Amino acid sequence: MSRLFATRPGDDGLPGPERRLAVLALILGTLMAVVDTTMVNIALPSIAAGLDVSASRAVWVTNLFQITCAAFLLVFAALSELLSRRRLYVAGVAVFTLAALGSALSQSLESLLVFRALQGLGAAATLSIGPSIYRQIFPSRLLGSALGLSALVVAAGYAAGPAIGGVLLSLADWPWLFALHLPLGAVAVVLAWRALPREVARPGGFDWQGALFSVAMLAGLFVAMDGAGHGMPAGLVAAWAGGSLTAALLFLWRQRRAPHPLLPLSLFAERRFSLALAAQGCAFVGQGLAFVALSFLFQQAMGFSPLQTAWLFTPWPLAIMLVGPLAGRLADRLNPSLLASAGLALLMAGLASLARLEAEAGVVEVLWRMALCGIGFGLFQPPNNRELIGSVPRERSANASGAMSTSRTVGQSLGVALVGAFLAAGLAVQATLWLGALTSLLALLASLARLPLAAAAQRERRAVKAAGGD
Incomplete structure (x- = not known):
């Protein structure tokens, strides 16, 4: 592990000692987003009972988070070029943490769903650019090792989430699952602001049309897939899938013409x-x-x-x-x-x-x-x-x-x-x-x-x- 933080002549990225705090900021932000998904899944029955709603409605506490997160991944990745990845990451962790506080204080399912959607936005901002920040932090010679560390963090989050959720629910009510994010989020925001690399923002505009088509494409796709797996009427699944396909065609059309495309198609060359x-x-x-x-x-x-x-x-x-x-x-x-x-x-x-x-x-x-x-x-x-x-x-x-x-x-x-x-x-x-x-x-x-x-x-x-x- 120490080799990740050793500096050699000619290294790009951050100097060795500065990498530690930057990596810790990334680890905390990633863990919060990953653990949240698996931890909240365990709590759905408790949330349904606590808010006096059916299990089928409580499932949207997870679904809305995932759909929102997925729909905005491409948008935030492109937006980071204008805002800088450091600013976007800090903003994402801050939004996720504040929305977690709102989730913990929610007294109704409707209020909880609003804050879960905001948590999904915050998670999308951090997860969309996490791997590219590893490339900023580490020299090229250590990129594989850095991404191996990232894989370890994600796997640990998936493994620990259910256990953390189970232990907390045995000791306290479901709102404490969301409150757990508050101290971790505060530390992650401070570390990210101080330690993540600074960069010059790209001049030029943002592809708002492409962003709109991207969100419609991905949100429609996820609703259709979720519906297909949970008994949604076939006609409604087809309607969502058709809307997603239409948005995808419009998205591709826009990407070929936009001066600053959301997803440059040249990548696929x-x-x-x-x-x-x-x-x-x-x-x-x-x-x-x-x-x-x-x-x-x-x-x-x-x-x-x-x-x-x-x-x-x-x-x-x-x-x-x-x-x-x-x-x-x-x-x-x-x-x-x-x-x-x-x-x-x-x-x-x-x-x-x-x-x-x-x-x-x-x-x-x-x-x-x-x-x-x-x-x-x-x-x-x-x-x-x-x-x-x-x-x-x-x-x-x-x-x-x-x-x-x-x-x-x-x-x-x-x-x-x-x-x-x-x-x-x-x-x-x-x-x-x-x-x-x-x-x-x-x-x-x-x-x-x-x-x-x-x-x-x-x-x-x-x-x-x-x-x-x-």
């Missing part, structure tokens, strides 16, 4: 970026699908209790926490696409082995399969993120970061929706896990396609380094 983005989207479909499908498999088919199910999930994020930092460090030395492809092969094998589980299978048979999936995903994610961020010019890092966050969120949500659609059609839950293995195979094919490109880029970096360049 870089095949390493495009293939890495495709691999990420397909892999997150598989992971999002598996996390929901396995809950049904463990409890309904195999007879485990909710508490036992929570423990059975532990090896997956724990393996990511252990493997992710190592994979990131290796990605700074080896071909990142080779590492990512190996990880996807393990993920695919793990999902296929879970799909073959018998109802009478024991705990050990479940645990090693979950660990295999976690090892595969941990080996895939940091090297793939390095390719995503490192394959584009520095001035486009924020746009790449926004596209990366959007791809991840869309993939996860699509996976959840597919589970709902499969179960509504009366298919066995194992069928969804086979679909997850298939999406992992698609991700693997995309990753293998960029192997020669990544190898050429690696040789170029070594040649520049040998010549005495950056």
Whole structure:
């Protein structure tokens, strides 16, 4: 870990000692957003009882947060070029924290939903630019290691969220889940303002039309996917999907004409970026699908209790926490696409082995399969993120970061929706896990396609380094 904060001659990014506080600010902001999602899911029954509303209405406490966050990822990534990433990150953490206070004080579902939407806006501002700030903080030689640290933080948040929520709910009422963010948010705001790199804002305007089309496209897509997985009438799902498709076509039309496009389409001319983005989207479909499908498999088919199910999930994020930092460090030395492809092969094998589980299978048979999936995903994610961020010019890092966050969120949500659609059609839950293995195979094919490109880029970096360049 100490090598992340050591300075060498010719390093870009912040000097070694200054990286510590900057990274701590990023860790706190990311943890609050990630832990919030999993922690609040646990509290939905308590929120429904406390506000005297039905469970179906209480679900919107989570849904509205996720839809708002997803819809504004691209918008905030582009807006950071005008405001600077430091200012946007500080504003995002501040809005998230103040909205958490509003959520804690809410006495009605309507009030809570307003503040949850504001929390989603704050989370979108921080998550959309987080990876690109890592590129600002760390020198290029440590980018993979830095993104491995990021993967560890996200996995730790997902693993700890349910446990934190369960402990707090056993000691206090649900508003304290939101109040927990207040001290962490205050510290994160101060650290981010003091420690994150300063930069000169880009001159020029903002693509407001593109922003409007982007929000409509992503919000419509998420409502359609959520509805498909939760019994929304087919006609209404089709209407939302059609509206999303129309907005997507208008968005693409606008991006070709805008002087400062929200998402420069030139990014996709870089095949390493495009293939890495495709691999990420397909892999997150598989992971999002598996996390929901396995809950049904463990409890309904195999007879485990909710508490036992929570423990059975532990090896997956724990393996990511252990493997992710190592994979990131290796990605700074080896071909990142080779590492990512190996990880996807393990993920695919793990999902296929879970799909073959018998109802009478024991705990050990479940645990090693979950660990295999976690090892595969941990080996895939940091090297793939390095390719995503490192394959584009520095001035486009924020746009790449926004596209990366959007791809991840869309993939996860699509996976959840597919589970709902499969179960509504009366298919066995194992069928969804086979679909997850298939999406992992698609991700693997995309990753293998960029192997020669990544190898050429690696040789170029070594040649520049040998010549005495950056």
